[in-house]
Structure formats: structure tokens, C-alpha cells
Amino acid sequence: MASLLLGVGVYLIGRDWGSVLFLQPFAALQPSWNIAAMPAGAWLPSLLHAYGFALLIILMLRPHPRAPVYGASGWLLIAALLEWLQSTPAEALILSMYRLPGTGPVPGLVEAYVIHGRFDSGDLLAAALGCLAAFAAAHTVEVPK
């Protein structure tokens, strides 16, 4: 949970609120300063998000002996799929389902995510590192019986 909160913190202080859907309603309240240029601000949320959710899923899968493997690899698969949705082929596939944005069966938020998001291998790498970190953490920390 701490990692997820930290990720939210990165968004709060390091991003343009107007460009982030969950912060958009509060964009007018954003302070003028930000740390968007910080290198860590770019991919840190992806890493923390993957770490946090992989760990949460591992926690739910406990005490299965392979929980760390399933949890980490499972979330990595989901993260990879979500990142792929922001790629050009995925956008073309979605748009081929209908003629114009806003008129098809894909919900608006998903459509905005697909069309306006950009595929970034850095995001993918960060997610992989986050899942790996979650796996390592879960693997090394012994669960009390």
C-alpha cells in the first residue's frame, strides 16, 4: 500500500494534473511547481504500481507455495497487455471497430487510454522490475503460520 501511495504522490507532485484522468477534476488546484523533469518521475509510478499490485495479489494467493510466481507473472502479463493497448497496432485495432472516437463500444476512459496514451518500453521495463521486486520481496519474507 505504501508503494501505491508513493506512486500517487509522484503523480501529485510530478505531473500535469490536467493530463491525468484521476486528477483532471482538480487540475485548477494544482500548484505551479512540479518535478516532471525528474528522471524518477517518468517511470517510477509504473514500477511502484506493478510492485504494489503484484504484492497484493501474491498476498491474496498465499499460502499457495507458488504465490510469488503466479502473482508476479500474472500482474506482469496484465501490465504488458495494458501497455500494448497504447501501441499503434492496438489503437488501429480499436478504431477499426468503429468509424470515429466516441461512437464505438469501447468505454470512453478506455478509448482515451488507448488513443491518447503512448506505448513506452520504459513503462514495460519498469513494470517488469516492479513485478520482479514483488516476487523477490514475497520470496524472501516468510509468512507467519
Added chain:
Amino acid sequence: MKALERGWYRMAAVLVFAAFGIVTTIATGGGGGGGDTIAPPPGTTGPTLAITVANGEDVCAATVTGIMMLFDVSEISDPLVLSADDAMPALLKVGSGEAGSEVPFSGIVEPCAAGGTITLSGDVADPNTLTVGDTITAVFDNCDENDGYVIDGELELIVAAINGDPLTDVFLITLDMQLTNLVVSDASGGATADGDMTLTLDTLDFPVIATALSGDELQLSEAGLSVTFQNYDHTLEIDTGLVPQTVLAEVFGRIGGNALGGTVDYETVTPIQATGDNPPYVGEILITGADDSQVRIVIVNEKLVRLEIDEDGDGVVDEFIDTTWSALEGDTTG
């Protein structure tokens, strides 16, 4: 048994967390350096094509051509639906009771004057007149009424409003229409319309004839050019009492298509005015693309149209291009 229950609870919890993770990923735009560009408000998306100095003229040409194509559709639709002469009276005949007095009706086949047929079905409240709520579906099978064009496809219409008698020169009628692959072909080729259109024809102030076209989505194709309108609203007002007649047009909507490679929003800032069949002599259309990029079509006079391209929407024109309305109408491929 309890172990099994625990297993289900655990699985449910995993799914809940996974779903929450997916939702938060989408809500944050993907998390990282490549995902923080989701600008539109939730549930909406903006135009997708960025207007640049390089493509500005082509965008204007495609938009103007598309708008003119849409007005052409109304020129076909008006007589198709409303004319009381022998050229294309079939739909109106239904309303005036000539197609049969039983309602609802279906499968009424009307031969066209020079070949082909129209198959009619629908439900009208009173076979002797058109009434709000009347529905008529016409399936054209290469219908040629000696008008210089052949019609094929389906047109479904609902009478949404009516005032006056359409058989006279003074009336107002609003029709909600669904055009399904409606193809109008003449010697120069064919044009296809597919989508919805609300058509209002208002002659209550005759000789001023006002036409309004609006709809959620309509695709038009002609001579290799395909355009799709979304949330469009066009009005055309013609004063036929003057010589030459005067034309006043206002347009609004979103357009996409193969000549654009994306979508742009357009709206008239200053109504477009013309006389007779001449090019317009005044008017202004603002076209907005992705990232607030804009191009303004300023009609200076009948012989000059100035395009003002603002690539980043900062209000500073990055490029002026002088052209003509005729060039914009004809040049869609750049």
C-alpha cells in the same frame, strides 16, 4: 469445505485487486513516461488529427469538400422525400394515400419511370396526410426516374415535426432519417450515404427556404473520397425571391475520412454567404485539430480565400496560404 470456501474468497480477492489494478492503470494513463498524455475529459475524446503548415491546406480542402457533399445529399433528399411532381413522388404518395389505404403497410412495390423499383413499407396514422410519428421505409432498387441519377439502397424516415402542407410551397417538416448504403449514381459516378440524418425543410417564410441537416454520424463516399461526420449540424438558407438568389450557410461538427487521416472539428465563425452558383464572398470556418492546432478559412471575396494555420493554438498564425474556394472544393488529395 471451509478450505474450498477460503479458496473461492481468495480467488475473488485476487480478481478484485487485479480489476482495481487495471482501473488505476487506465485512470493514471498508464503510469509512466509514455502514458501521461491523456488530455480529454473522461468519456470524451477530441479531434485526432494535428493540423500543421504541411497539411493545413489539405485539411481545409477535405473539410470543405465533405461539407459540400453533405449539402448535396440534402439536394437529393429533399425531392426524394417531398417532391409532389412525377419525378420522385413515391414516398409522398404513401402519405397522400396513393400507395394504399391499409396501415401499417409493407411490400408495396412502385415501379420507377425509367427502370428499377421502390419497395415501400411503414406505418402512417392517416393515409391521406403525413403526421408526426409516421414511419416510411423505402428500399430503392436501381430506381431511375429520369432525373439524371439512379438510386439504390434503403432510406428509413420518421416524421418528427410537421407544420403546414408539404404539397404546397409553404410548410415545415422534420424527418429523422436513416440512410443505409444509399447510392446515388449519375454519369460521373456514384455517391454513397450511410448513417443518420435529421432533415428539416422550412419554407414557412417562402421564398426563403431553410434546410437544416444534423445527426450523430453519417458517412459519405464519392469518387474515392470518404468522409464521416459526427455530431454535425448544418443549416442552409436560400432566398429564392432574389435574383440571383442568396445563400447563407452555417456548419458545425466533426469530420474524419480517408483524405484527412484523422478527425477535426469545424464550425463557422462567420456565416458563409454566396449569390447564385458563385463561390462564397464572405464567411469564416474554424477547423480545430489535435492539441489545439487550428486552421481558419477566411473567405475574403469570391476570388480569394485565406487560410490561417496555427499549429499550436497559441493564437499566432504560423502560415498564411492564399487559395480559392474552387480549389478547396476540388483539391482533396493534396
